[in-house]
Amino acid sequence: MRVLVFDSAELAARRVAGEVLAALREKPDLVLGLATGSTPIGVYAELIRAHRTEGIDFSRVRTFNLDEYLDLPATHEQSYRHFMDRYLFSGINVPPSQIHFPPSEGSDLLERCREYEEDIRRTGGIDIQILGIGSNGHIGFNEPTSSLASRTRVKTLTDKTLRDNSRFYRGGEEPPQLACTMGIGTILEAKKVILQAFGAKKADAVRAAVEGPVSSFCPGSALQLHPDVSFCLDHESASKLSLREYHRRVLENEERLRHRL
Numbered sequence: 001m002r003v004l005v006f007d008s009a010e011l012a013a014r015r016v017a018g019e020v021l022a023a024l025r026e027k028p029d030l031v032l033g034l035a036t037g038s039t040p041i042g043v044y045a046e047l048i049r050a051h052r053t054e055g056i057d058f059s060r061v062r063t064f065n066l067d068e069y070l071d072l073p074a075t076h077e078q079s080y081r082h083f084m085d086r087y088l089f090s091g092i093n094v095p096p097s098q099i100h101f102p103p104s105e106g107s108d109l110l111e112r113c114r115e116y117e118e119d120i121r122r123t124g125g126i127d128i129q130i131l132g133i134g135s136n137g138h139i140g141f142n143e144p145t146s147s148l149a150s151r152t153r154v155k156t157l158t159d160k161t162l163r164d165n166s167r168f169y170r171g172g173e174e175p176p177q178l179a180c181t182m183g184i185g186t187i188l189e190a191k192k193v194i195l196q197a198f199g200a201k202k203a204d205a206v207r208a209a210v211e212g213p214v215s216s217f218c219p220g221s222a223l224q225l226h227p228d229v230s231f232c233l234d235h236e237s238a239s240k241l242s243l244r245e246y247h248r249r250v251l252e253n254e255e256r257l258r259h260r261l
């Protein structure tokens with residue numbers, strides 16, 4: 001587990017985007033797992049900048065989003081499809097046929113969730129999974145007490161998540177209570193996981209995920225089981241970590257040993 005603490009969210013976003021672009025140079029048909037929310041917006045802005053100013057090609061990239069609200073039309077401005085179109089897909093040249101979302105409307109949802117997993121598998125698996133973390137420790141919409149082995153399925157959102165999300169809904173409109181999300185088991189199969197968290201509101205969740213016991217009560221803690229996971233933090237979200245100084249030395253040594261590893 002790598003814990004990187006940056007002076008700002010912008011610097012973290014630049015670093016994470018740099019990792020994605022480096023992977024894309026190695027593998028033009030990269031498979032990306034994507035997250036929504038305020039946290040990844042900086043990374044997406046950097047990817048758009050790279051496409052526009054350096055001509056970076058996304059035409060062979062495949063994307064799989066983590067989650068989507070149930071029964072919110074793709075045209076609704078709070079749907080995650082709408083969010084992704086606005087903050088990433090409209091600014092890069094990934095073909096719509098290579099963009100995937102979990103099922104969010106209609107019936108046969110469980111069967112279509114299984115198909116979503118199968119679609120991921122058929123690509124050879126997710127190369128890089130971009131993640132945020134909820135203030136309650138959720139990853140995707142895997143709320144506290146989600147099975148650590150869970151797969152893509154429908155979840156009921158907790159009151160905490162509904163409260164966190166209510167800021168996006170105007171005029172008494174209720175946020176959806178149900179969502180379809182990749183499971184924790186699905187996320188753990190990504191080859192590389194990069195979780196970003198910014199601000200003091202995330203400090204408890206970050207501490208529980210990085211230093212707490214592995215527990216379904218903090219789904220982010222399941223990432224301790226992943227062999228290639230980075231937590232990219234700012235000083236506020238890292239403020240409750242007891243080993244902050246140690247993590248800084250780990251990175252220093254990693255840099256020093258780079259040419260020998």
Ligand code: PGA
Nearest residue numbers: 036037038039132133134
């Ligand atoms: P945020 O949400 O990026 O808007 O903070 C993260 C999450 O709930 O996973």
